[in-house]
Amino acid sequence: MTKMIRVLLAVLLFASVVAVADVKLPAVIGDSMVLQRGGEVAIWGWADAGEEVKVRGSWSRFFDGGKKTVADADGKWQVMLKTSGAGGPYTVTITGNNEIVLKDILVGEVWVCSGQSNMEWPMSKVDNAEAEIAVANYPKIRLFTVAKNINPTPVEDCTGSWAACTPESVRDFSAVGYYFGKKLQEELKIPVGLINTSWGGTVAESWTKREVIEEFGEFEDKLKVIDDVLENGIPTDAELAQQIEEWQKVADALDVGVGENWQAEVFDDSAWGDMQTPKLWDSAELKGFDGVLWNRKTIEIPPAWNGKELVVELGMIDDDDITWFNGKEIGRTVHYRAVRKYDVPADLVKEGKNIIAVKITDSGWGGGFHSAPDAMKIYPKGKKDKAISLAGMWKYKASVNFRKLPPKPVKTRLHVNMPTMLYNGMISPLLPYGIKGAIWYQGESNIGRDEQYSRLFPAMIQNWRDDWGRGDFPFYYVQIAPYKYGNPDAPASAFLREAQMQTLAYKNVGMAVTMDIGNVRDIHPRNKLDVGNRLALWALAKDYGRVGLAYSGPIYKSKLVEGGKMRLMFDYVNGGLVAKDGELTHFAIAGYDKKFVPAKAVIDGDTIVVSSEDVPVPVAVRYGFTNSAEPNLFNKAGLPASSFRTDSW
Numbered sequence: 001m002t003k004m005i006r007v008l009l010a011v012l013l014f015a016s017v018v019a020v021a022d023v024k025l026p027a028v029i030g031d032s033m034v035l036q037r038g039g040e041v042a043i044w045g046w047a048d049a050g051e052e053v054k055v056r057g058s059w060s061r062f063f064d065g066g067k068k069t070v071a072d073a074d075g076k077w078q079v080m081l082k083t084s085g086a087g088g089p090y091t092v093t094i095t096g097n098n099e100i101v102l103k104d105i106l107v108g109e110v111w112v113c114s115g116q117s118n119m120e121w122p123m124s125k126v127d128n129a130e131a132e133i134a135v136a137n138y139p140k141i142r143l144f145t146v147a148k149n150i151n152p153t154p155v156e157d158c159t160g161s162w163a164a165c166t167p168e169s170v171r172d173f174s175a176v177g178y179y180f181g182k183k184l185q186e187e188l189k190i191p192v193g194l195i196n197t198s199w200g201g202t203v204a205e206s207w208t209k210r211e212v213i214e215e216f217g218e219f220e221d222k223l224k225v226i227d228d229v230l231e232n233g234i235p236t237d238a239e240l241a242q243q244i245e246e247w248q249k250v251a252d253a254l255d256v257g258v259g260e261n262w263q264a265e266v267f268d269d270s271a272w273g274d275m276q277t278p279k280l281w282d283s284a285e286l287k288g289f290d291g292v293l294w295n296r297k298t299i300e301i302p303p304a305w306n307g308k309e310l311v312v313e314l315g316m317i318d319d320d321d322i323t324w325f326n327g328k329e330i331g332r333t334v335h336y337r338a339v340r341k342y343d344v345p346a347d348l349v350k351e352g353k354n355i356i357a358v359k360i361t362d363s364g365w366g367g368g369f370h371s372a373p374d375a376m377k378i379y380p381k382g383k384k385d386k387a388i389s390l391a392g393m394w395k396y397k398a399s400v401n402f403r404k405l406p407p408k409p410v411k412t413r414l415h416v417n418m419p420t421m422l423y424n425g426m427i428s429p430l431l432p433y434g435i436k437g438a439i440w441y442q443g444e445s446n447i448g449r450d451e452q453y454s455r456l457f458p459a460m461i462q463n464w465r466d467d468w469g470r471g472d473f474p475f476y477y478v479q480i481a482p483y484k485y486g487n488p489d490a491p492a493s494a495f496l497r498e499a500q501m502q503t504l505a506y507k508n509v510g511m512a513v514t515m516d517i518g519n520v521r522d523i524h525p526r527n528k529l530d531v532g533n534r535l536a537l538w539a540l541a542k543d544y545g546r547v548g549l550a551y552s553g554p555i556y557k558s559k560l561v562e563g564g565k566m567r568l569m570f571d572y573v574n575g576g577l578v579a580k581d582g583e584l585t586h587f588a589i590a591g592y593d594k595k596f597v598p599a600k601a602v603i604d605g606d607t608i609v610v611s612s613e614d615v616p617v618p619v620a621v622r623y624g625f626t627n628s629a630e631p632n633l634f635n636k637a638g639l640p641a642s643s644f645r646t647d648s649w
Helices: 003-018 129-134 175-188 210-216 220-232 237-254 421-430 450-468 492-505 529-542
Strands: 034-036 040-046 052-057 067-070 076-082 087-095 099-115 138-145 162-165 192-198 273-277 291-301 310-318 320-325 328-334 339-344 352-362 376-380 392-401 437-441 475-478 509-512 555-562 565-571 577-579 587-590 600-604 607-611 620-623 633-635
Touching: 034 192, 040 087, 052 076, 067 076, 099 138, 099 175, 138 175, 175 192, 175 437, 175 529, 192 421, 210 220, 210 450, 237 392, 273 291, 310 320, 310 352, 320 339, 328 339, 421 450, 437 529, 450 475, 450 492, 475 529, 492 509, 509 529, 577 600, 587 607
Parallel strands: 034 099, 099 192, 099 437, 138 192, 437 475, 475 509
Antiparallel strands: 040 076, 052 067, 052 087, 087 099, 138 162, 273 392, 291 352, 291 392, 310 339, 310 376, 320 328, 320 352, 555 565, 565 607, 577 633, 587 620, 600 607
C-alpha cells in the first residue's frame, strides 16, 4: 500500500468518525439519579437524525429487555422505559453510535421542589444548621439542583448533576426540599429523588408557560418586551433616548393639566376627587391606573411663618414628581425610591391659605405617595420640631392614562420576573422526567395581586401537569408565613394566603400552613424542618396510604349566625380544636357597617363561637387577617389553622 493511499484512507476514516454524532443526554439524566418507580419513565436525548438508539435498565431483564427508537429529523429521541419497584443501584445503558453507561441508579420516588427564596433557602442557613448538616448522610436520598437560568423561549437542557445526600452535598440544597425528602425516606424506607428548581424573589407568572400566560390578557406589555427583544435585539442608549423623547412628546401633549395650569394657586379644584394620603393608587380609588395624576393640598400657614423659608418633605413617590408651592415649581425628582425634600423660597410663603401641587407620573405598578404618614410634613428651615403634617386628605385628578398610549420605552432587558422566563429556563429542561409530584413555596412576590394569583396559581399547576404528561400528579404547597410587609396591620398578605387557601378546591393539592412558624421581622424564617415535615404529611396521607394521619390544620368551612353571635365550622378538626397558650386570639367581628372590632372567641366542640358586645348583629368574622398576625388556633394534632375571613368585602 502506497503512502498516498494510506493517507487517503486515514482521511476518509477520520471524516467518517467526525460525521457521526455521539448520543447525548440532558443533565437531569445521569449517574446517581432516581427514576420514578412503578411505571414508565422517559429517557431522552439527542443523536444523528435517523440514528437508532437503544435504552436498557439493568433491571429490565425481568420486563422487556429495553427499548429501541430512532432519532427524528432534528436529532431528538425518546423512549418510555418500564421501571421496577423501589430498589437499586442499577445501571442504564444507552447505545447508538456510541455507548453511555449510567451508574448508581436508584428507583424510588421523585419530587420536584420549586418556588422562590423560602424554597431556595439552603440548609446552611436554617436553625441548628451545623448539627443538622453533620448527620445528613442518606445515600438513598439523591439531590439535583437546576442552575439558575432565564430564557425568552423554552430550552431543552439545564446545568446540574445528581449527588447522594451527604453533609457536603446538602449544605447548599433546599432545606424545605431536604426535610420533605428525609421524612419520606424515613417513613417509606425507599429511595427518594429531589429536584430543586427555585429562585428567590420570583413571581408565579415567570414559572408559567407562554400559552397559559396569554390567556390571562394581563401581561401583554411584558410579553411585547420579550417579543421585541427576540425580533429586534436590545436598543442602544442613543436609540432608547430618542424613543423616550418621542414618547414623552406624545404624553406631554395629552397632559391637559399643564395647559390648564392645574398647579396654579388660584385654580379651582373643588370638583376633584379626595384621597387619603399617603397611599399607593393600587390600594385606593385608582387601582390599576398608570399615568399622570395631579394632587393638590391647601394648608394653613401660621403668622409666625409668614415670609420665612420653609422645607416640604413628601417621603417617597412612585415614580416621578414635579412639585409646586403657590404655583411656583420648588423641585422635581425622577426615581420611585428617592425621598422628596424641597426648599420653599421665603417670598412664596404667606400667612393663611397656601397651595401645594404635586404632579406624579407613574409608568407601572403602584403609583403615588408611599412612605409613612410622618414622612409628609412642612416646617420652617432649621425648625423641624415645628412641623405641620401634610398627610391626610388631598385633592386629585388624572390627566393622562398611559393605558391609552404605547408602553413607555425602557432600557430593555430580560429579567427573572418577566412572564415565562423561569418556566422556559428551569422547568422546560426537566420535561418529561418521571416524577411523583411537586412541592412549592412561593407567593410573597405576588402580594398585592391576590385576585390574579387566585387564578394564576391553579393555572400554573395545571400547566405543569399538562406538560409533564403524568396526569394530575400531587402538588403540595406552603402558605406564606406572617411578616410585617411594611404595615404589619394591613391585610395584603392575608389576601394572598386566602388565594392560596382557595386553591385547595382543585384536585390533588394540599397546603402546609405556617402561621405559627414564621418570623414577622424576617421574611425568611429559619425553621424549615416543620415546613418540610408538614408538606410530607400531605404526601404520606394522600399518596402513601398512611391511614388516620393528620395532615392539615383547621380550614374554615362555613358560618351560622345565632342571635348576637356567630358560629364557625371547620374542616380538618382532627380530634378537636385547641387554643394554644390561653384563650383564642386575633378574631375580629363586624356588623352591617363593615367595621371590624376585636372579638371574643370560644371553642364549642368542633366549632368556634365569636361575639362582641359592640356588634349586636354580627355579619362577618376575620381570623388572623393581617400581615403579621400570629394567632393560636390549632387542632389536637398540633397543626395550625389558616387565617381566613367570612366576608368578601
